[in-house]
Amino acid sequence: MNKKTNRSFRFVVSAILGLSMLSSLIYSVPAPSLAAGPLPADMNLVKNGGFEQDKADWEDWGSATVVTTDVQSGAKALKLGPTEGGMGQKIDGIGENTIVTLSGAGKAGTPGEKAWIGADCLDASDKKLAGGKFVLGFESAAYEQKALSFRTVPGTRKVQVYVYKNPDNGKFAYVDDVALKIGGSLPDDDPPIKSVGPLPPPHPPGVFFDDFKNGIDPEKWLIAKQQWGGQDVNGGVLPANVAVTRDGIVELTGNGDLYSGPVRGINRDGSVRADGKRTGASIVTKYAYASGSYEVRAKILPKLGAVSALWTFFNNGEVNHEIDFEAPGDKSLRKIMTTTWVVEARNTSQVTDFPEQIDGNWHVYRFDWHTDPKRVDFYVDNKLIYTSYTNVPRAASKFWLGVWFPKEWAGTPNFTTDKMYIDWVKITPFLEKGDVRAGNGETGEIGPGTGWAGLNEYPAPR
Incomplete structure (x- = not known):
């Protein structure tokens, strides 16, 4: 994200996990x-x-x-x-x-x-x-x-x-x-977390739950207005692509290469682009959470080239603590990729078959994040699909939900427009002793120049 630095580098690395060419060739080597x-x-x-x-x-x-x-x-x-x-x-x-x-x-x-x-x-x-x-x-x-x-x-x-x-x-x-x-000297797989800027305020006590029946509440959610992934790779994530229905369904729109509508993308510096191709949308929790159970009932955007993602994210310029759910995986909408990070240079990732995610029905995506001892359990519809024991984050992070467009690893977005849908979000904090709360340079402000939508850009339920 804007704070997801060097996404083009990181996701190309993750994409190498399952490129079809390598899948067919990589194990035939004498x-x-x-x-x-x-x-x-x-x-x-x-x-x-x-x-x-x-x-x-x-x-x-x-x-x-x-x-x-x-x-x-x-x-x-x-x-x-x-x-x-x-x-x-x-x-x-x-x-x-x-x-x-x-x-x-x-x-x-x-x-x-x-x-x-x-x-x-x-x-x-x-x-x-x-x-x-x-x-x-x-x-x-x-x-x-x-x-x-x-x-x-x-x-x-x-x-x-x-x-x-x-x-x-x-x-x-x-x-x-x-x-x-x-032989060799191992890098620190969990380097110290230095606080940059003010500490994030503590999240409200208890379980976080939002079914969006009252729209997208600015006391709970930020709407991202940022661009990452490389210059000219995409037009960022925009408030104009975020909507919510009166019955509480969040719609996150992705515009592909065939889009010719009125939305205009942005560059990394916030300047406006000439078109709205490869623009997505993201909502982000206002507060940072650490260890806990994160659940989202959602439908992914069912087109190649656009990534439907759920992720925690903390980056202070030295460490990159992150947990990802992303579809498609291995350039297939029938697969999902799960990844954990503590620094930009390496990750622990797995691509898992999940053909049901494009059946048009709701599915519950969940990960249980533990910091003592460290592990992340990934579930889909309450079925455990993978556990990561390495590169497990500890820093309290905002929780992102969104659609964005990487350079290559998700395929080519040969479509006009489509949507990812969010029904509800639930976070159950574990409050484990391995949790770390640190600043990452964000001020928490919203509005022009901050990377977040102003209050006037929040959508009214329709």
């Missing part, structure tokens, strides 16, 4: 043959990581070319593009709870492109393991060398290392010197 016994700590387990032997030891997924120009070191590098593609290889003999370090160099050939070097933890049958995805992203014009140490997740028996480029602008990106080694 594993390097390594001697039995512990793997050596100083050895690069990636064979031909500098592409000096062209594509030897890599499985080619397409749109990957070995070049002798634009190299980081040695005589060769890998050029990715212009369409999505990459290469990968599996490494046997890496078990669970092993600290490893992924490293490599990459750059964008043109502005807006991104290169990725990633690692997936796999079980013995080559199935991706939840919470076992780790990535390095590159989008600068010059080569950058990056490294990330991580601990393999329970059930790991091998690690898939890959290089990849999203469709993006149909140009090129480059990678070189890919390595995976045993």
